[in-house]
Amino acid sequence: MLSSLAFHRTGLRLLSLVRKIDPALLPVSLIYALTQVAGIYVGLALTAGLVDALVALELRGAVVYATALVLTSFVVSCVCAHCKRRATVGGMRCAWRFSLMLREKALSLSYETAEDPKLTERIAYIERTAQMHGGIGTLPRFYRDLIGAAVNMLTCVSLVVALAFAQPASKGTLGVAASPAVSLALLTLVLLVALGGNTLVGRFRARLLDWVTSTHSSVENRIMYLLNLVLFDRRVPKVARIYDMGDMLMRNLEKNHGASMEYFDRWISGERCIDVGTSAVNAVFTVASYALVAVKVLAGAITVGAFTQYAGALAQFGAAYTALVSNNGDLRQCCGYLQEFLDFMDMEDPRPAGSIPVEKRDDGQFELAFEHVSFRYPGTDAWVLRDINLKIDTLGKLAVVGPNGAGKTTFIKLLCRLYDPTEGRITLNGVDIRKYDEEEYRDLFGVVFQDFRLFAFPVWENLAAGYPRDDRRLWKSLAQAGADGLVRTWPEGLETRLYKDLGDGVMVSGGEAQKLALARALYKDAPVVILDEPTAALDPISEAEVYAGFDRMVEGRTAIYISHRMSSCRFCDDIIVFDGGRVVERGSHDDLLAAGGLYAELWDAQASYYVG
Incomplete structure (x- = not known):
C-alpha cells in the first residue's frame, strides 16, 4: 500500500489520464463539488434571514428569503443532477478506456513476454481489483468528494471564526463566556479534540485498509478462478458430466466463499468500529459547538436566525471532516491498487527491439x-x-x-x-x-x-x-x-x-x-x-x-x-x-x-x- 501522501502523486497522474480520456469530466466534477457546498451555505444564510424576518414579523422580507431559498435549492439541484449524469457517462468512458489500455499494452508486448502466466495473472488482478475497489473512472468522484469536504470545512471554520469574534451585548459572566478570547479558546479546543479524535479513527481505518489489501486477493482470485471455470470455460461442462465433478466444483466454490465471507465479516466489524468512533467524536464536537453558539445567542452577540446558520455550519464541519477522512482512505486504497496498473503501463518489454527494415523482394528468395x-x-x-x-x-x-x-x-x-x-x-x-x-x-x-x-x-x-x-x-x-x-x-x-x-x-x-x-x-x-x-x-x-x-x-x-x-x-x-x-x-x-x-x-x- 502507498504511503500516506505518496498515493496523491499516483492519483494526480491518474487524473491526467482521465483528462485525456474525457477532458470535461474533471471540470464537471469540480463544479458539482463547489455547487453542493455553495448550496449548503447559501441555504443556511437564507434560512437565518428567514428566521430573523419571521421573528421581527417582517413578512415581506420573509417571503423574499423563502423565495430565494426555494430558487437556490432548485438551481443547485438542477446543476448537481446534470453534473452527476455527465460524471456517470465520463466514468463509464474511463472504465472502458481502462480495459482498452490494458489490452493495448498487452498486445504491444512481445509474444514471449505476453505468454508469461504471471503477466496474465497480473492483468486479471488489475481488472478484478478495479471492479471491486474502483478504477480510474471513480477517481474524479473521490477527488470531487474530497475537495467538496475540504471546501466545506474551510467555509465552516471561516464562519465559526467570525462567530467567535462577534461581540456580546451582555456583561458579567455571560459576557465573559461569550467574549472573542474565550470563544476562540473554546473553539480551538473543540477543533483540536475533533481533529485528534478523527485522526486516530483515520489511522485505524488506514490499518484496516492495509489489511484488506494484503489479505483479500488470494481468496478472491480463487473464487474468480472457480466461477470462470464453472460458468465460462466451454471445455468444463463435458468433463464435469463425464467425471461427475459437479459436487466437487461446488464444494470448492462454497469453501472459498466461506473464507471470503469470514474475511468480509472482519472487514465490516472494523468499519463498524470506525463508524462508532467517528460518531462519538462528532457527537462531542456537536454538543460543544452548540454550547458555544447558544452562549453567543444568550449574550446577544448574534440573532436567533444566525443561531440556525452557525449551528448548521458546525454540524457540517463534523460531517465534512468524516467525509474528508473517508474519501482520503478510499483514495489511498484505490490509488494503491491502480499503482499496479501504472507500473504495468510503464513496463518495458525486456526483449530487445530491432530496427533494420526487411529487404523487399518480389521473387520470394530469402535465406x-x-x-x-x-x-x-x-x-x-x-x-x-x-x-x-x-x-x-x-x-x-x-x-x-x-x-x-x-x-x-x-x-x-x-x-x-x-x-x-x-x-x-x-x-x-x-x-x-x-x-x-x-x-x-x-x-x-x-x-x-x-x-x-x-x-x-x-x-x-x-x-x-x-x-x-x-x-x-x-x-x-x-x-x-x-x-x-x-x-x-x-x-x-x-x-x-x-x-x-x-x-x-x-x-x-x-x-x-x-x-x-x-x-x-x-x-x-x-x-x-x-x-x-x-x-x-x-x-x-x-x-x-x-x-x-x-x-x-x-x-x-x-x-x-x-x-x-x-x-x-x-x-x-x-x-x-x-x-x-x-x-x-x-x-x-x-x-x-x-x-x-x-x-x-x-x-x-x-x-x-x-x-x-
Missing part, C-alpha cells in the same frame, strides 16, 4: 538459417531444442516431422520470432533476425498453428485480419483453401458472422474452421507459409482435396509443414526429422525411407493408412 540454436522456455531448465544448425531453402516445400514433444512447434515459434533463442542465432540473409524490425520480419510469414483461433466476426474480417480488405483476394484465398463453396452457401457471404457468441453467427465444424484459417494465411500473401497440422481436423476426402491443391496454394512461396500424418511428406521437396530437440535426419522422402532411420519407422507405423 533463413539456424546457427547453433538451443532453446528452453523461460523459468524452466529443460532444453526443448539443442544445437540446431540448418538452412531453409526458399520457394520449396519443407516438412518438419517427428514424435510428440520433439520440438517441432517450438522450432516454428523461434523461426517466427515469437521467442528468441536461448543460445545461438537465427539469420535472414545472414543478419540476426533480432536486428530486424519485428513487424516487418513477421510479415514474411503466414502461419496456421494447430491451436488457431477464429472469432465471432464476419468472414472477411477473420481472413483479412489486420490487412486491407480486397474481395478478389478473399475469394481467391478461400478457393485455394477449398472453402469458397462453403462461404457462398451462407446468405451474407463474406459478411456472414461466425459462431453464435454474439447471437447471430453460423456454426462451423473443426474442418471448416481449419480451411478458413488456411485461407487467412494465404490471404496475407506472405512469402513463407507455415502450416502446423494443416489437415488434422479434416476428413479423408477433404484431406485429399487439400493435398491435391497444395502446389496451387503455395505457388511462388516457401511452404513449411508440421505434421504427424506422414502422407503430407510425399508432397515435399525436403524433410527434416526432429527427435529429442535435435535434428536427427534430413533429406527427401525416398532417401529417408532408404536410410531406414526414424523417418522410416514413422512411415512404416502409418503405412497401412496410405494408398499407393
